[in-house]
Amino acid sequence: MHADEPSHPTDSLVRGAIERLHRGDPAAKNDLLAYAQQQLARMVQKMLHGESGFAIVRRWEQTDDVVQGSLIRLSRTIDKLPINSPRDFFKLAATNIRWELRTLRDKYLANKSPAHRHHTDMPSALADGQAPIDRVLADMAAPPDSFAAMSGFLDAIETLADDDRELLDLRLVHGLTQQEAADHLGLSLATFKRRYSRASDRLGEALGDPRREALPRPPESD
Amino acid sequence: MTTPDDDLLYDLLDRWEEAHDRGTPLDPAELCRERPDLAPELARRIRNRLRVKPLEPGALGGTTPADLLNGRYRIARRIGGGTEGDVWLARDTLIQRDVAVKLPKGDSDDLLAEARLIASLQHPNILKVLDAGHDARGTVFVVTELMPGRTLAERVRPRDGGRVSVSRAIDWTLQIASALDAVHDAGRAHRDVKPVNILLDDHGNAVLADFGIAIDVAAQEPGGSTGTPAYKSPEQLEGRPLDARSDVYSLALVAHEMLAGGLPYTDLDDPKRIEFEIASGLDMRVSKRIPGRLRPVVARGLALHPDRRHASALAFAKDLELAWKRSTLGRWLAVIAILAVTGLALLGWRAREDHRRSERTASRQTDEAMKAAREAMRVGEDSEQRIQGILDLNRRLIEQTRRDARPPDGATP
Numbered sequence: 356m357h358a359d360e361p362s363h364p365t366d367s368l369v370r371g372a373i374e375r376l377h378r379g380d381p382a383a384k385n386d387l388l389a390y391a392q393q394q395l396a397r398m399v400q401k402m403l404h405g406e407s408g409f410a411i412v413r414r415w416e417q418t419d420d421v422v423q424g425s426l427i428r429l430s431r432t433i434d435k436l437p438i439n440s441p442r443d444f445f446k447l448a449a450t451n452i453r454w455e456l457r458t459l460r461d462k463y464l465a466n467k468s469p470a471h472r473h474h475t476d477m478p479s480a481l482a483d484g485q486a487p488i489d490r491v492l493a494d495m496a497a498p499p500d501s502f503a504a505m506s507g508f509l510d511a512i513e514t515l516a517d518d519d520r521e522l523l524d525l526r527l528v529h530g531l532t533q534q535e536a537a538d539h540l541g542l543s544l545a546t547f548k549r550r551y552s553r554a555s556d557r558l559g560e561a562l563g564d565p566r567r568e569a570l571p572r573p574p575e576s577d
Numbered sequence: 578m579t580t581p582d583d584d585l586l587y588d589l590l591d592r593w594e595e596a597h598d599r600g601t602p603l604d605p606a607e608l609c610r611e612r613p614d615l616a617p618e619l620a621r622r623i624r625n626r627l628r629v630k631p632l633e634p635g636a637l638g639g640t641t642p643a644d645l646l647n648g649r650y651r652i653a654r655r656i657g658g659g660t661e662g663d664v665w666l667a668r669d670t671l672i673q674r675d676v677a678v679k680l681p682k683g684d685s686d687d688l689l690a691e692a693r694l695i696a697s698l699q700h701p702n703i704l705k706v707l708d709a710g711h712d713a714r715g716t717v718f719v720v721t722e723l724m725p726g727r728t729l730a731e732r733v734r735p736r737d738g739g740r741v742s743v744s745r746a747i748d749w750t751l752q753i754a755s756a757l758d759a760v761h762d763a764g765r766a767h768r769d770v771k772p773v774n775i776l777l778d779d780h781g782n783a784v785l786a787d788f789g790i791a792i793d794v795a796a797q798e799p800g801g802s803t804g805t806p807a808y809k810s811p812e813q814l815e816g817r818p819l820d821a822r823s824d825v826y827s828l829a830l831v832a833h834e835m836l837a838g839g840l841p842y843t844d845l846d847d848p849k850r851i852e853f854e855i856a857s858g859l860d861m862r863v864s865k866r867i868p869g870r871l872r873p874v875v876a877r878g879l880a881l882h883p884d885r886r887h888a889s890a891l892a893f894a895k896d897l898e899l900a901w902k903r904s905t906l907g908r909w910l911a912v913i914a915i916l917a918v919t920g921l922a923l924l925g926w927r928a929r930e931d932h933r934r935s936e937r938t939a940s941r942q943t944d945e946a947m948k949a950a951r952e953a954m955r956v957g958e959d960s961e962q963r964i965q966g967i968l969d970l971n972r973r974l975i976e977q978t979r980r981d982a983r984p985p986d987g988a989t990p
Contacts, residue, residue, distance in 0.1 A: 504631055504632065505632070508632050526633055527629075527632045527633060548591070549587060552587050552590060552591075552626075553587075555625070555626060555629045556622055556625045556626070557625075558625070558628075558629050559622075559624065559625020559626060559627075559628040559629050560625055562625075562628040562629070563624065563625065563628055
């Protein structure tokens with residue numbers, strides 16, 4: 356299968372939107388942003404959602420608000436960079452999503468500094484005009500287990516080669532199945548599996564690097 | 578660039594991962610039995626794989642944890658996989674309770690047919706279907722109750738001790754047999770009875786799940802061989818028409834695993850050998866770790882020919898229960914007999930001891946009597962001497978008095 360052939364619903368949706376974008380349809384960019392919004396929302400949810408309960412799920416609507424703001428940056432990038440295929444868009448969206456997640460993580464860690472923890476205990480802090488991201492983060496009593504895992508992933512994947520990162524992004528950021536990812540790249544399933552296994556092995560190695568075991572240091576807060 | 582060893586390692590990693598995802602983990606050392614030199618590298622790759630797996634979406638076909646299925650079920654994380662699809666932990670946001678959501682790996686129609694079958698059965702030992710619907714892509718999903726405990730597969734793992742107590746094993750066999758009878762009464766055969774499809778709650782209840790390859794016995798077509806190799810009946814293995822007795826066979830294998838702590842195969846990692854041993858008849862291979870009276874029952878359940886097996890799953894389970902009760906009764910009778918013999922022996926010993934004690938008492942009394950008698954005799958001897966002395970004294974006094982009273986010679990009174 357050729358890489359440019361539509362292969363799965365997401366690919367078709369993105370391909371159609373890119374073609375409309377090239378024809379000057381103003382709604383096309385919104386479709387692409389809507390897709391990116393869904394993926395980013397899923398990743399934020401994954402990062403903030405603990406294994407043991409549903410505490411963060413209840414705040415999903417708030418998390419969704421957080422995602423909206425970050426899409427403005429992606430919108431500007433789409434305007435500036437040439438996007439000729441779904442592959443271009445997936446790479447761009449994944450980069451954007453990971454960047455937003457790192458920002459979210461760093462804000463969370465800053466929020467957990469002693470100066471901010473005082474405010475998290477006060478319900479009034481939730482309605483005093485803070486940005487949505489701050490309200491969501493202030494509402495979290497402790498980071499879920501998945502936070503550390505996602506945080507490690509965000510740093511580790513940056514150490515890998517571009518080819519590995521593209522393969523891993525398709526699965527771990529865009530949430531494609533192996534078959535969908537193989538179709539997207541125009542590879543056979545067996546070839547994709549083998550390449551993904553290698554990339555996954557290198558990511559696992561980077562995740563196990565003792566220099567990455569600990570969470571990043573929180574930025575200094577005022 | 579890859580080397581033959583590199584390819585082999587990735588093949589081994591794939592095998593390990595497939596087993597891991599099925600919930601039946603393989604030992605890396607076992608996987609590398611023919612190439613032990615590769616074991617450390619395979620272990621390293623498995624370790625790395627395990628670091629990345631929690632980040633993967635699973636085979637969810639595009640449905641993501643962010644999705645709210647039917648505007649109601651919030652998907653959280655993958656908790657297992659069945660024949661026809663993956664199972665996800667989810668939150669029913671309407672009723673505010675946790676549920677399990679199954680999403681298909683392949684054909685949605687199969688999943689829906691499975692849900693309809695389960696919903697029609699209504700049995701306390703069959704997993705309950707709560708709801709079904711379509712996700713945003715039109716894919717069917719099925720909502721079932723969430724069993725908070727473990728699967729039987731986890732319970733019988735060697736590292737958890739393998740065997741379960743006989744009474745517990747029989748209890749679970751009875752429960753699953755009852756569920757299977759309900760399936761069979763509906764004209765179906767489950768075809769995938771195995772520990773990983775038996776869920777256990779915290780109250781000792783066993784629940785049968787995953788009806789993904791259940792068939793209508795009256796409408797089956799010959800050929801094909803689905804199911805897990807190690808739990809297949811001979812007729813299932815050969816793709817012959819099957820009925821309830823095929824499930825009886827698989828249930829007997831599950832009972833064997835619970836009672837013996839393992840399946841009656843020589844090598845679980847060798848599918849060809851497993852098939853050979855099934856075709857040769859497992860009834861001759863029943864483990865001696867199973868209590869003696871139960872072995873013939875399990876062997877009958879594993880009979881090569883369906884006609885020689887129990888006619889129903891419940892008949893098998895009740896036969897197993899009866900054998901255990903008889904075995905238990907026999908053990909109690911043996912204990913009573915041992916107690917009776919011990920009691921009698923104690924009584925005999927006690928009587929002999931009493932007799933000996935009486936003899937000792939009598940002897941002591943005799944000794945004391947003899948001593949008393951001897952004392953009495955000694956006292957008697959003394960008294961006699963004293964009396965004799967007194968008598969002698971009296972006699973001398975009388976003679977003295979007579980002499981004093983006799984007038985001198987020539988005098989007349």
